Amino acid sequence: MQIDFQHVNFSYNLKTIFRVDALKDVNLAIDTNEVTAIVGKTGSGKSTLTQLINKLLTPSDGAVKIDQFINTPKKRAHRKQLQALRSEIGFLFQFPENQLFADTVLKDVEFGIRNFHPKDQDYEKKAKAALKLVGLDESFYERSPFDLSGGEKKRVAIAGVLAYQPKVLILDEPTAGLDEMSKRELMELFKKIHQEGVGIILVTHDMDIVLKYASKVVVMDDGEIKKIGSPQAILQNEVEPYHLATPNVYHFAHQLIAQGKKIDLNRVKDVTTLVEEIKRHG
Amino acid sequence: MKPIIKLENVTYSYRPSVEVLKHINLTINPGEDIAIIGHNGSGKSTLGKLIISLLKPRSGRLLFNGIEINHKNDNLIRAKTGIVFQNPDNQFVGVSVADDIAFGLENQCVPHEKMEEIIKTYAEKVGVLDLLNKAPENLSGGQKQRVALAGILAMLPDLIVFDEALAMLDPKGKQEISELINAIKQEHPRLTIIRITHDLDEAFHSQRVIVLDYGEIVLDDTPAKVFQEEATLKRLGLKTPFIVELNNALMKAGLIKEHEYQPHKLVEKLCK
Ligand SMILES: Nc1ncnc2c1ncn2[C@@H]1O[C@H](COP(=O)(O)OP(=O)(O)OP(=O)(O)O)[C@@H](O)[C@H]1O
Ligand SMILES: Nc1ncnc2c1ncn2[C@@H]1O[C@H](COP(=O)(O)OP(=O)(O)OP(=O)(O)O)[C@@H](O)[C@H]1O
Ligand SMILES: [Mg+2]
Ligand SMILES: [Mg+2]
Numbered sequence: 085m086q087i088d089f090q091h092v093n094f095s096y097n098l099k100t101i102f103r104v105d106a107l108k109d110v111n112l113a114i115d116t117n118e119v120t121a122i123v124g125k126t127g128s129g130k131s132t133l134t135q136l137i138n139k140l141l142t143p144s145d146g147a148v149k150i151d152q153f154i155n156t157p158k159k160r161a162h163r164k165q166l167q168a169l170r171s172e173i174g175f176l177f178q179f180p181e182n183q184l185f186a187d188t189v190l191k192d193v194e195f196g197i198r199n200f201h202p203k204d205q206d207y208e209k210k211a212k213a214a215l216k217l218v219g220l221d222e223s224f225y226e227r228s229p230f231d232l233s234g235g236e237k238k239r240v241a242i243a244g245v246l247a248y249q250p251k252v253l254i255l256d257e258p259t260a261g262l263d264e265m266s267k268r269e270l271m272e273l274f275k276k277i278h279q280e281g282v283g284i285i286l287v288t289h290d291m292d293i294v295l296k297y298a299s300k301v302v303v304m305d306d307g308e309i310k311k312i313g314s315p316q317a318i319l320q321n322e323v324e325p326y327h328l329a330t331p332n333v334y335h336f337a338h339q340l341i342a343q344g345k346k347i348d349l350n351r352v353k354d355v356t357t358l359v360e361e362i363k364r365h366g
Numbered sequence: 367m368k369p370i371i372k373l374e375n376v377t378y379s380y381r382p383s384v385e386v387l388k389h390i391n392l393t394i395n396p397g398e399d400i401a402i403i404g405h406n407g408s409g410k411s412t413l414g415k416l417i418i419s420l421l422k423p424r425s426g427r428l429l430f431n432g433i434e435i436n437h438k439n440d441n442l443i444r445a446k447t448g449i450v451f452q453n454p455d456n457q458f459v460g461v462s463v464a465d466d467i468a469f470g471l472e473n474q475c476v477p478h479e480k481m482e483e484i485i486k487t488y489a490e491k492v493g494v495l496d497l498l499n500k501a502p503e504n505l506s507g508g509q510k511q512r513v514a515l516a517g518i519l520a521m522l523p524d525l526i527v528f529d530e531a532l533a534m535l536d537p538k539g540k541q542e543i544s545e546l547i548n549a550i551k552q553e554h555p556r557l558t559i560i561r562i563t564h565d566l567d568e569a570f571h572s573q574r575v576i577v578l579d580y581g582e583i584v585l586d587d588t589p590a591k592v593f594q595e596e597a598t599l600k601r602l603g604l605k606t607p608f609i610v611e612l613n614n615a616l617m618k619a620g621l622i623k624e625h626e627y628q629p630h631k632l633v634e635k636l637c638k
Contacts, residue, residue, distance in 0.1 A: 126508030235406025265603030329537030
């Protein structure tokens with residue numbers, strides 16, 4: 085799927101004294117065959133940008149084209165079109181509390197399927213399968229999604245998006261609040277889903293994840309896109325001005341290079357590839 | 367030294383017959399800097415809330431500065447402790463950011479003429495000075511977390527629980543706020559800090575690390591000792607810090623024969 089931002093401006097509270105210009109003339113083409121990571125400092129506009137893709141927000145000016153659909157202030161969308169768009173673009177909110185609503189975990193996860201695919205009789209089975217994918221067993225089915233730990237809530241929210249099998253997943257800080265093991269398992273799960281043809285757009289502050297999983301990185305600052313490139317190109321250069329960090333493996337590799345060791349950073353993505361690269365040069 | 371917090375054989379359950387904390391014994395001295403780690407659902411947030419008496423033990427007891435806390439006298443501990451919640455939305459009470467920071471100060475009966483100055487000072491320290499007039503719900507995730515931090519830090523309580531309070535900050539912001547907390551701690555050595563976190567590097571820099579597993583304390587020691595317990599950490603679903611993981615991979619590839627956890631020494635070894 086192709087997503088195109090064309091001269092997009094977005095302001096909160098546009099015609100009031102509380103106006104905030106959150107996006108300024110954003111132009112961006114996202115090909116969902118790539119895993120796109122959106123990074124940048126606090127308040128730079130990442131969550132705002134992603135919410136334009138499934139029309140949770142409408143641009144103040146300009147247009148976002150999502151395949152056949154156009155999100156622009158000039159054109160009102162019909163309920164049906166909107167429903168179709170949202171069934172294809174799954175959205176995970178930054179805080180799971182903004183997503184959960186039903187009185188049981190199972191109903192919460194079933195909701196997306198029943199809402200977007202009302203003819204699907206397999207909703208219960210699919211919801212249970214999604215919960216299993218995120219590591220929640222049957223003891224969670226009848227519990228309230230609000231009476232859970234932070235990481236458990238996050239998993240229910242993720243299961244709720246996976247369950248109705250959207251074509252694109254927009255994940256706003258999917259690993260925040262997860263323990264290390266789950267973090268890894270879930271990223272591997274997203275990678276697998278992507279290989280099966282689902283688009284992934286990721287907002288994250290975790291540069292180790294960006295390096296390992298993204299194929300394209302969009303750097304935002306103060307409502308503008310400052311850089312677009314491969315994770316290697318972005319993270320091998322100066323990251324400080326954008327409040328990013330150098331991934332651990334690069335940090336260590338830089339020290340080896342400074343001592344005269346040959347390392348091709350473009351081959352380094354994680355600990356395994358770093359060690360392979362050290363070995364390759366003897 | 368008299369402990370600031372003592373939990374004696376504390377058990378907690380939200381639902382009948384499901385104990386989420388089991389027989390917790392824990393002594394915390396004034397000025398300690400403690401990290402609590404553990405898998406999702408292991409009981410970290412629950413323990414944090416019990417420590418400051420937001421939740422009451424089902425059995426066992428909580429002593430604050432040697433005094434047993436119950437429903438009648440929990441204002442004693444309420445006035446002297448604070449928590450930054452995992453989700454900052456649970457923190458906000460004011461209609462504006464300034465109001466919100468003021469709320470805690472009002473509870474402490476800080477005189478009004480002093481209040482404005484304190485609010486400004488702490489808003490500036492956490493970098494939200496330009497947001498004072500905004501409604502907390504209209505902020506970005508990271509901005510919310512900063513505001514929640516300002517509200518608690520401004521009160522300067524004797525003990526603060528940070529429940530994943532830095533999780534939504536950008537990498538630079540994370541570092542800045544960590545440094546700010548350390549600076550405040552330097553200035554007020556008796557301030558007791560409890561950091562609940564999934565960030566093992568953050569835990570690595572505290573003085574004491576407590577590891578929870580299904581409601582029980584399984585490790586309680588210095589970070590150096592705790593992070594040597596690789597097998598245990600792995601079993602609990604916790605990653606080993608980067609340098610440990612790298613060592614293991616290098617050993618496996620036959621590139622080093624012994625562990626070397628000092629990065630610069632490891633670099634030297636590999637460059638020989
Ligand atoms: N509902 C809202 N009303 C008014 N202003 C808002 C609202 N939501 C966000 N903003 C403002 O818009 C700007 C961009 O916010 P956004 O949430 O997109 O940032 P972000 O890049 O996702 O940041 P973070 O990493 O902290 O989550 C910020 O200045 C923020 O204060
Ligand atoms: N309000 C609640 N009602 C019922 N059970 C709860 C409630 N809050 C938490 N629990 C349960 O208590 C256990 C401990 O939860 P707690 O929130 O303390 O975990 P945690 O270690 O903070 O996890 P996380 O890393 O996911 O935040 C979990 O099994 C959780 O499902
Ligand atoms: Mg955001
Ligand atoms: Mg928690």
